[in-house]
Amino acid sequence: MHEAADTDQLRAWNGYEGRHWADHHERYEAVNRGFDVHLLHAAAIGPDDRVLDIGCGNGGITRRTARAAHRGDALGVDLSAPMLARARGLAADEGLANVTFEQGDAQLHPFPTAAFDTAVSRFGVMFFADPAAAFANIARALRPGGRLAFLALRDPAGNDLADVFRAMAPHLPLGAADGPVSRAASLADPDGVREVLAAAGFSGARVAPVDAEQVWGADPADAAAFLCGWGPVQHLVGTGDPAADRVRASAEAAMRPFARSGAVRLRGTAWLVTATRP
CATH class of the missing domain: 3.40.50.150 (Vaccinia Virus protein VP39)
Known part of the structure; x- marks a missing residue:
């Protein structure tokens, strides 16, 4: 190239x-x-x-x-x-x-x-x-x-994924919850x-x-696992980090309100x- x-x-x-x-x-x-x-x-x-x-x-x-x-x-x-x-x-x-x-x-x-x-x-x-x-x-x-x-x-603060990241924030490094979404908002x-x-x-x-x-998964657990495997999140909390399970659990809980018609659907x-x- x-x-x-x-x-x-x-x-x-x-x-x-x-x-x-x-x-x-x-x-x-x-x-x-x-x-x-x-x-x-x-x-x-x-x-x-x-x-x-x-x-x-x-x-x-x-x-x-x-x-x-x-x-x-x-x-x-x-x-x-x-x-x-x-x-x-x-x-x-x-x-x-x-x-x-x-x-x-x-x-x-x-x-x-x-x-x-x-x-x-x-x-x-x-x-x-x-x-x-x-x-x-x-x-x-x-x-x-x-x-x-x-x-x-658009401004990532106004979409549903931002709500999910806010729920994950207490289990991520300080200030890191803003990074995965905001860095793509140039x-x-x-x-x-x-x-x-x-x-x-x-x-x-x-x-x-x-x-x-936006369909993120078949159910909250599936959607949370996929989100936590996404590069920017995986970079913040790798699979060996003790916080990884807490991050995934908080993402799963935040996804539940968006589960309907056989999928997790975020705006x-x-x-x-x-x-x-x-």
């Missing part, structure tokens, strides 16, 4: 974090796919479009855009080799011939100039070390008039998002709130952001 701007992210997504997402791809899809309808409607992908998926992960959105652009194609780019391997396997299983995946950092990746009609991302643009540089690189890859549509987390300020996109060369940026149901909140390359 080409050089990465953020070596910490490179290590994480090619280590435990990336393997966990790849190994549990169906579960992460259950958490995030409720937002797809908002993203795909905003992207308005046509049958002949060339689509760029930034931070594609296991390729769920890449594959959906490839099916929409059935006479065009879709390229998914991500730092994580484990997730890209999963993405390629899933695309092959579905018989998609118009989708490819590349390992790279979107901040630096040498995309072909003006090659894409649409760039999309489902929560893959929130971890840039230099958002302005990254979005400028994405803008360069879009043709004039090309569209950008992405999802980013684009939570709408005015800041508009400023970054304008500086990167986009115009007409719009930021709209969207909510979606997720996001910004849907759209813009155009002039």
Whole structure:
């Protein structure tokens, strides 16, 4: 792969974090796919479009855009080799011939100039070390008039997962409960998002709130075990830590109010952001 701007992210997504997402791809899809309808409607992908998926992960959105652009194609780019391997396997299983995946950092990746009609991302643009540089690189890859549509987390304090982390907080290192959610909220300020996109060369940026149901598990115990295996939480309290059982028990108790219809269903909140390359 080409050089990465953020070596910490490179290590994480090619280590435990990336393997966990790849190994549990169906579960992460259950958490995030409720937002797809908002993203795909905003992207308005046509049958002949060339689509760029930034931070594609296991390729769920890449594959959906490839099916929409059935006479065009879709390229998914991500730092994580484990997730890209999963993405390629899933695309092959579905018989998609118009989708490819590349390992790279979107901040630096040498995309072909003006090659894409649409760039999309489902929560893959929130971890840039230099958002302005990254979005400028994405803008360069879009043709004039090309569209950008992405999802980013809103203020994490307002969603149901924040309630679960507040219940876990007494059993985590001091102040650590804020980290797993807030560190992914780098684009939570709408005015800041508009400023970054304008500086990167986009115009007409719009930021709209969207909510979606997120399925975290079959029951509270299952959901708590999955959450505690998620990289940021596992990093705080490893399996050998005596506090791990208390963290899991507190997460399970906090999940119980959200259990209904055979699953644990939390309300997720996001910004849907759209813009155009002039």
